[in-house]
Structure formats: C-alpha cells, structure tokens
Amino acid sequence: MNKVKINMLGYFILVPGIFIISSFIWRLFVLKRELWVVTIDCFSILGVYYFIASLITIIIMNKKSKED
Numbered sequence: 402m403n404k405v406k407i408n409m410l411g412y413f414i415l416v417p418g419i420f421i422i423s424s425f426i427w428r429l430f431v432l433k434r435e436l437w438v439v440t441i442d443c444f445s446i447l448g449v450y451y452f453i454a455s456l457i458t459i460i461i462m463n464k465k466s467k468e469d
Contacts, residue, residue, distance in 0.1 A: 412454050417447055 421443055428439040 409458070412458070413451070417450065420447065420450070 424443045424446075425439060428434045428442065429436060
C-alpha cells in the first residue's frame with residue numbers, strides 16, 4: 402500500500418478509533434460520568450481533531466503537488 406494511504410488510515414481511522422474507545426472507557430467507567438455527557442464530549446473533541454487533521458493533510462498534499 403502507498404505510504405500516503407497508510408498515513409491517512411492512521412490519521413482518520415486508527416487514531417480516532419483508539420481515542421473513542423479509550424475515552425469512553427475512561428470517562429464512563431472510571432470517572433462515572435453520564436453516557437450522554439461522555440458522548441457529547443468525545444464527539445466534540447473528535448470533530449475538532451478531524452478539522453485540524455484535514456487542514457494539515459490539505460497543506461501537506463499541496464506542498465507535495467507543488468514539488469512534483
């Protein structure tokens with residue numbers, strides 16, 4: 402597989418998946434927060450992460466296309 406595709410899988414599937422699972426376990430079972438609050442917090446943070454990761458990806462792809 403192409404290096405860019407592997408990076409994209411990591412940035413947009415693997416890292417958010419690990420975050421969701423670990424955050425739900427930590428906040429729901431360890432901190433004993435309500436499910437609705439945990440869900441809102443996790444997906445809000447994930448939305449900001451996707452926005453920033455998308456911007457960084459666009460910048461990197463533009464630099465690579467200018468180099469080619």
